[in-house]
Amino acid sequence: MSTSSPAQTAVEGKTEVKTYRQAISDALWEEMERDERVFIMGEEVGVWGGTYAVTRGFYDHFGEKRVRDTPIAEMAIVGTAVGAAMNGLRPVAEIMTINFAFLALDAIVNAAAKARYMFGGQFTVPMVIRTTTGGGRQLGATHSHAPEPIFAHFPGLYVVCPSTPYDAKGLLKAAIRDDNPVMFVEHSTLYQTRGEVPVEEYLVPIGKSDVKREGSDVTIVSYSKMTVVALEAAAQLEKEGISAEVIDLRSLRPLDTEPVIASIKKTNRCVVVEENWALYGVGAEITARIQDEAFDWMDAPVKRVSQEDVPLPYSRELEQSALPNAEKVIKAVKLVL
Amino acid sequence: MAQSNSKGPDKETMRNWYRQMVLIRRFEEKCAELYSAGDIGGFLHLYIGQEAIVVAAQSVLREDDNIITAYRDHGVALARGLSTKGVMAEMLGKSTGVSKGKGGSMHLADKEKRFWGGWAIVGGHLPLAAGIALADQYNGDDRVTMALMGDGATNIGYFHEALNMAAVWKLPVVWVIENNQYGMGTAVTRASAVADIAKKAEAYGMPCCMQVDGMDLLELREMFTEAVEYVRSGEGSFMLEAITYRYRGHSMGDPERYREAHEVETRKADDPITRWGKYLTDKKIATKKDLEAIEKSAEEEVEEAVEFAQNSPLPDPEELYTDVYV
Ligand SMILES: Cc1ncc(C[n+]2csc(CCOP(=O)(O)OP(=O)(O)O)c2C)c(N)n1
Ligand SMILES: [Mg+2]
Numbered sequence: 001m002s003t004s005s006p007a008q009t010a011v012e013g014k015t016e017v018k019t020y021r022q023a024i025s026d027a028l029w030e031e032m033e034r035d036e037r038v039f040i041m042g043e044e045v046g047v048w049g050g051t052y053a054v055t056r057g058f059y060d061h062f063g064e065k066r067v068r069d070t071p072i073a074e075m076a077i078v079g080t081a082v083g084a085a086m087n088g089l090r091p092v093a094e095i096m097t098i099n100f101a102f103l104a105l106d107a108i109v110n111a112a113a114k115a116r117y118m119f120g121g122q123f124t125v126p127m128v129i130r131t132t133t134g135g136g137r138q139l140g141a142t143h144s145h146a147p148e149p150i151f152a153h154f155p156g157l158y159v160v161c162p163s164t165p166y167d168a169k170g171l172l173k174a175a176i177r178d179d180n181p182v183m184f185v186e187h188s189t190l191y192q193t194r195g196e197v198p199v200e201e202y203l204v205p206i207g208k209s210d211v212k213r214e215g216s217d218v219t220i221v222s223y224s225k226m227t228v229v230a231l232e233a234a235a236q237l238e239k240e241g242i243s244a245e246v247i248d249l250r251s252l253r254p255l256d257t258e259p260v261i262a263s264i265k266k267t268n269r270c271v272v273v274e275e276n277w278a279l280y281g282v283g284a285e286i287t288a289r290i291q292d293e294a295f296d297w298m299d300a301p302v303k304r305v306s307q308e309d310v311p312l313p314y315s316r317e318l319e320q321s322a323l324p325n326a327e328k329v330i331k332a333v334k335l336v337l
Numbered sequence: 338m339a340q341s342n343s344k345g346p347d348k349e350t351m352r353n354w355y356r357q358m359v360l361i362r363r364f365e366e367k368c369a370e371l372y373s374a375g376d377i378g379g380f381l382h383l384y385i386g387q388e389a390i391v392v393a394a395q396s397v398l399r400e401d402d403n404i405i406t407a408y409r410d411h412g413v414a415l416a417r418g419l420s421t422k423g424v425m426a427e428m429l430g431k432s433t434g435v436s437k438g439k440g441g442s443m444h445l446a447d448k449e450k451r452f453w454g455g456w457a458i459v460g461g462h463l464p465l466a467a468g469i470a471l472a473d474q475y476n477g478d479d480r481v482t483m484a485l486m487g488d489g490a491t492n493i494g495y496f497h498e499a500l501n502m503a504a505v506w507k508l509p510v511v512w513v514i515e516n517n518q519y520g521m522g523t524a525v526t527r528a529s530a531v532a533d534i535a536k537k538a539e540a541y542g543m544p545c546c547m548q549v550d551g552m553d554l555l556e557l558r559e560m561f562t563e564a565v566e567y568v569r570s571g572e573g574s575f576m577l578e579a580i581t582y583r584y585r586g587h588s589m590g591d592p593e594r595y596r597e598a599h600e601v602e603t604r605k606a607d608d609p610i611t612r613w614g615k616y617l618t619d620k621k622i623a624t625k626k627d628l629e630a631i632e633k634s635a636e637e638e639v640e641e642a643v644e645f646a647q648n649s650p651l652p653d654p655e656e657l658y659t660d661v662y663v
Contacts, residue, residue, distance in 0.1 A: 047595045048522035071492035071528040072459050072520055100458070103494070138378035138430070140441050142457045310661050314441030315430030315652050316378055322657055 014199045021191040023165035024130075025054050027172035028092065030201070032062055035090060038176055041068040042077060042094025042130075051096055052132060052191055074100050078107035078129060082181075085127040086115060090176060095131040098185060099145050104129075112181040113156030126179045128172070132188045133161075134225055134275060136323055141311035144319075146275035148224070149282050151183050152252035158182040158206055159252040163227035165195040167250055170204030178206060187225040207254035211263070215245035218333050219263040221286055222273040223249040226324060230273050233329035244333060252282060257289045264290060268299040269336045273329055278306040300336040305329050346396075348622045352631065354396060354554060355617060358388040358610045360635040361412045364421065367639050368411070368428055368442070372589050376647075377428050379441050380457075384412040386584040389609035390515055391416045393557035394483055397565050403451045403473075403482040405466050408443035409515075410455025413485065417452045419445065425642035431649035438652045439660070459520075460486070460495030463512075467499045470508040481568045485513045489520020491534050500574070504541040507573035511564045512538075514578040515551065521587045522595035538576035551581030552609040555616070 018026070032038050040055060040062075046069040049056035059067045070077050074095055081093035095101045101108065108129065115123045135144035152159040158180055162168035168186065175182040212227055213234050222230040227248040234244040245263050249255065264270055270290060272283035283304035290302060308322040365385050371377045384391075387409075395416040398404065406413045414424050419435055427434030428442055435445055446454035453469055456462035466484035473480045490496055491514060503510050514534050518525055526532050538545035544567065546560045557579060564575040582604040586593050617623040623631075 044521050044523065048592075049594065051521075069523050069527060071523070072489045073492050073494065075494050103458070138441060139380060140444055140457060141439075142461075143380070143443075308657060310657055313439040313652070313657065314379060314436075314444070315438035318430070318438070318652050318654070318657050321654060 012198070015196040016199055017194050018165045018169075018197040019191065020165045020168050020186070020193050020195070021052065021054055023169035023195075023197050024172055024186060025056070027169045027176075028055065029058070031173055031176040032058075032066065035176075037088065037090045038092060039066040039068065039089065040092045040094065041070055041081060043070055043072055043096050045069060045094050050094070052186075052188065055094075074103040075107055078104040079111060081127045081129070082107060082111045082115065082125055085125045085181070086123045090126045092128045092130055092176060095129055097143065097188070098131045098133040098147060099143050101129070101131055101151070108151065108157065108183070109154050113154045117156055124179045125181045127181050128175045129181070129183045130172075130186065131183070132186045134188045135307070135312045136189055136319065138314055138316055138319060140314045144312040146224075146307070148185050148252055149276055149280070149285075152255070156181070157253065159185065160206055160250065161185045161187075161224040161252060162250060163187070163190065163212075163224055163248050165193070165197050167204055167210070167248070169197055170202050171206060171250065174203045174206050177203070182206065185224065190225055190228070193228070204250075207251055207256055209256040209259045210248045210250055211245065211259055212248045213244070213246040215243040215267070217243045217267055218245070218269040218271060218336060219260065219267045220244050220246045220271050220273060220329065220333070221249065221260055222246065223252065223282070224275065226273040226275050229324060229326055230329060233326040233333065236326060237330060237333060242333065242337065249282070255285065257286065257293070260286065261290070261293045264294045265297050268297055270298070270302045271305060271329065271332045271336060272302060273305045273324055275307055275324060277309055278304050279309065281306060303332040303336050305332045351617060352623050352627065354392050355610070355613055355623070355628065356631045356635055357392045357395075357416050358613065359632050360421070360638060361388045361391075361415050362610060363632075363635050363639045364415060364425070364642070365411055367643060369585070369589065371428065371643070377442065378430070379443070380408070381442050381589045382409040382587065383583070383585040384409050386604070386609070387515055387517060387551065387581045388412055389554045389557055389613065390513070390551050390579045390581060391485070393554050394485070394513065394561050396558055397561045398481065398483060401451060402480050403453060403466075403469050404485070405453040405462050405469065405482070406455055406485040407459065407462060407487060407490065408455050408457040409487070410443065410445050413452060413455070414445040414447070417447065417450050419447045419450060419452065421638050421642040422645040425639075426646040426649050429646045429649070430651070431646055432652040432656065433645070433649040437656065439656070460490045460493035462486075463490070463495050463499035464502070466510050466512075467503045467508050470503070470510045471506065474506070474509060479569055479571075481509050481511060481565050483511045483513060485515055487520055488514060488516040488518070488525050488534055489523065489528060491537055492520075492528055500537070500541045500543065503574045504543050507571070509568045509571070510574045511561070511568050512543075512574060512576040514576070515581055516578055517581045517583040519583070519587070519595065522591075522593075524595065533578075535576050535578035543574050543576050545576035545578070547578055549577060549579045551579035552607050552612060554609065554613045
């Protein structure tokens, strides 16, 4: 499978245009058809059809045994999925939004991520926690987090954050087949975005960053929605004669910085774009890796573009002013050039 | 905030309850319009159909008692006497809003009025209610804390942990379950092991009123009075379950695949406002004309609030950075 093919992931064979939502839905559907052990559980996944309409039609097709509406009980949703996974099933547990994953943090961190190591490798936890992240929708401080790095802190757990329909489908299928617990983080503002998706079955391996756009003057590193923002910035920079390479991390754990380092050896400059707060964030981690592996190649300090260091407010303009955008990325790029 | 006495409430007070319910309903109908027009963003959870509960609850509370709720909070805010203008301005994200435009529909509050907020994480406010009550108990104040929640919230860990602790420490809380039949699209019977939700109080040795008719202002008042008296006497917590129904979707844009249109229509036929209006006219406490005048004045209040909100300034850009820390 193509893993780091340049420019929006060149796809071989016959393709069709799908939304991010449909691509994710297709991945789930295909994996449930393929493997009886795969089932879905979560709030409003069944009768409602998923609050982001990802599982629409699943309840009628697969039935309530495999598409399970749960009470509002995040701790128990994840904990139950861990137990079921340890005992041979392959649950896809949905946490309606990542903000509610804080209620399940103990089950994620102390059960899902530790069950294997702590008992000397006896147990496997082949489960996926599907959830959706991100701000910018006026949902207020508690409902607008993009806290993926928190989850990526813990060994034993994978954290996957796709930015395109192609990646979303291939990565979700890979996540469901993986024998490790995977937190699969969708972005709530990307569901309507479209992209080419192969008609034939394919997987995208977890833990491979992807060059989404080639360039020679500066390397922009990002993931999830921020990849879209970075590409927007890169398109505008091109008009000004600045060539930006955009790298999509695709997963925060495993974190694959090889393409980043390779890119920096070419551009000698780097900007990291992240939706979360900068403090202890992805930008900090990427910068540290660059220090270790490409210090001598750098011609300017790494710049980070991130959310302002405040909880997100409700009021529209105020909220927008707190979030990273293409303009802020362009400004940062100009600072390192 | 009329305290009921042995003679019962006067006519003026009873007409005012009608006005409060109508005000909440008109306010929210307006919000739905403003949402469709794009003036209100984010999530908008309407309380339409449930108005009698908060108006009855408020009618038996003292001005210095506490109240706290979840994100379906416009009714609590208005019944509690927050300014209609300030609440509407919050809906529009304006600097004159009760939370300076930073909270929005789900996060209304007024510290002066001891309305401790609408909280958007299901169950998250329940231990806060216990803590607010703890502070009063600690200081020897005889205040009551009223904590409202949905049926769905009784299935989350927060609920069970908070109730157990409140029972162990005899904290002065009235736990009010607004059973509107659904948590989003999940019917109570599909999510709760017991359909009589107040039975959960038994697990914590807590007295309760089960299945109170949430469409009946008088029945609600009677039960709330009992609950508040019990709690104020220092005996500990009390639970009350009101059976109600939300006419609108869970929030705006709910496809409502989980219920039939006729179910909603049937329930709407038993409307708490219509019922109370009928009581008032039957008992000659108000004429039809009086009720119309009340409705008109509530509508005007909402219109004025909209005008105020629309003419209010947006928060200053620097406001983004204030209030993160003291
Ligand atoms: C911990 C948590 N999980 C999920 C949600 C999403 N959510 C918001 S409201 C709601 C349903 C709550 O139902 P109920 O308690 O009955 O209150 P109602 O909305 O009916 O007033 C859900 C699942 C949330 N806000 N918080
Ligand atoms: Mg409910």
